[in-house]
Amino acid sequence: MNKDPLDHKGLIREAYNIEGIAKPECRSIFLDWALSLPEGQDSREAIKALLGQYSGSNPDHPMTEVLTEGLEAAKAPRRRGGWRSRERS
Numbered sequence: 001m002n003k004d005p006l007d008h009k010g011l012i013r014e015a016y017n018i019e020g021i022a023k024p025e026c027r028s029i030f031l032d033w034a035l036s037l038p039e040g041q042d043s044r045e046a047i048k049a050l051l052g053q054y055s056g057s058n059p060d061h062p063m064t065e066v067l068t069e070g071l072e073a074a075k076a077p078r079r080r081g082g083w084r085s086r087e088r089s
Contacts (some may be wrong), residue, residue, distance in 0.1 A: 006046045009036055015063045016054055026043040030066045044074045 007013055011033045015026055036041060047070050055064045 006049050007033065009033070011036075012050050012054070012063065012067075016058055016061060021062060023066060026063040029063070030070055034070070042074040044071060047071045047074060 004010070004013065009032075011029050015021060017030045018025075029061065034043060037046060047067055051067050051071065054061075055067070058064050
């Protein structure tokens with residue numbers, strides 16, 4: 001079996017294969033996957049690719065929901081205004 005460069009440990013693939021897996025377990029698996037991404041890997045692009053690979057045939061799977069939430073959370077942070085955004089001297 002060829003290793004997926006976006007899921008080199010096979011964590012996401014295996015999550016989709018676990019019968020009866022729940023969202024909390026998927027979140028844990030997602031966190032492990034995210035922490036194991038190679039340095040410099042764009043997490044948003046990786047999540048998009050994984051969703052493209054798995055969500056079509058698994059739209060109601062809890063991992064699809066977790067990946068979708070991860071994609072939303074990975075959006076570029078908004079600039080904070082006010083005193084928090086100013087440099088401190």
